[in-house]
Amino acid sequence: ALTDEVLSPNINLLEVLENITTMEKRMESMENEMERLKTENKDYKIKLNCLSLLDKEQAKELTSLNKTTVILFIKMDELMKQNQAPKVAFSASLLSSFGPQSVGPFHNLHTLIYEYVFLNIGDSYDPNTGIFTAPVRGAYAFRVFSKAFGSPERDVTAGLFKNDQHIISTHGHQASGFISSSNGVSLLLEEGDQMKVNLYPGQWIFDDGEHHHSTFSGHLLFPM
Known part of the structure; x- marks a missing residue:
C-alpha cells in the first residue's frame, strides 16, 4: 500500500525532494543565525563588562576631580581672604631734624615719638603720638633699635609696651663711646590694641635725623 502511495501519480517526488532541500537549507540558515546571535550575545556581555569597568574608573576619576576641585576652591578662598586682608607695615626713626641729639632723661616713663616715617602702609602708626594701633586682630611683628652716648651715670633702656x-626692652650700658641695643617680638593683637616704646626714668636715647640710629618698626604677619 505504501509503495502504491509513493508511486501514486498524485505525488510529485521531485517537488517533495525540493521542499525537503529547501527546509534543510532553512534549518541550516536558522542554526547559523542562532550561532551568530550567540556570538553577538557574548560580545554584548563583554562590552557590558567593559562599560561597567569604565564606569567604575570614570566614577573614581570624577571623585578625584571633585576632591581636587574642593581643594582648589579652598585655596582660592584663602588667597582671596589674604588679598582682602589689610596691608599694614610701618617704620620710623626717632628724629627728623639733622644733627646728633639726645632725648631724655625724664623723671617718669616717657613715650617716645618716632617722628621720621619711612613707611606707614595702612596709616596705623601715628607720628604725632608714637603709638601704633592694630587695625585688625592678627599676628604682628615688632622691632626696636636704640642707640645712645655711653655714660657712667645713664643707660639706654627703652621698653615696648x-x-x-x-x-620687651632694649638695654645697654657703657661708660663712653656709643652704645646700642635691639630687640624684637611677634604678638597676637586684638583690633584696637596699642603698641608704643617708652623710655625708662633716668635713661636717654640718641638719634640723628640724617643717619637714623634709633627706630621703631612693625608689620602685620597675617590676620586671624
Whole structure:
C-alpha cells in the first residue's frame, strides 16, 4: 500500500525532494543565525563588562576631580581672604631734624615719638603720638633699635609696651663711646590694641635725623 502511495501519480517526488532541500537549507540558515546571535550575545556581555569597568574608573576619576576641585576652591578662598586682608607695615626713626641729639632723661616713663616715617602702609602708626594701633586682630611683628652716648651715670633702656603692659626692652650700658641695643617680638593683637616704646626714668636715647640710629618698626604677619 505504501509503495502504491509513493508511486501514486498524485505525488510529485521531485517537488517533495525540493521542499525537503529547501527546509534543510532553512534549518541550516536558522542554526547559523542562532550561532551568530550567540556570538553577538557574548560580545554584548563583554562590552557590558567593559562599560561597567569604565564606569567604575570614570566614577573614581570624577571623585578625584571633585576632591581636587574642593581643594582648589579652598585655596582660592584663602588667597582671596589674604588679598582682602589689610596691608599694614610701618617704620620710623626717632628724629627728623639733622644733627646728633639726645632725648631724655625724664623723671617718669616717657613715650617716645618716632617722628621720621619711612613707611606707614595702612596709616596705623601715628607720628604725632608714637603709638601704633592694630587695625585688625592678627599676628604682628615688632622691632626696636636704640642707640645712645655711653655714660657712667645713664643707660639706654627703652621698653615696648602693649596697652601699657611691658613686653620687651632694649638695654645697654657703657661708660663712653656709643652704645646700642635691639630687640624684637611677634604678638597676637586684638583690633584696637596699642603698641608704643617708652623710655625708662633716668635713661636717654640718641638719634640723628640724617643717619637714623634709633627706630621703631612693625608689620602685620597675617590676620586671624
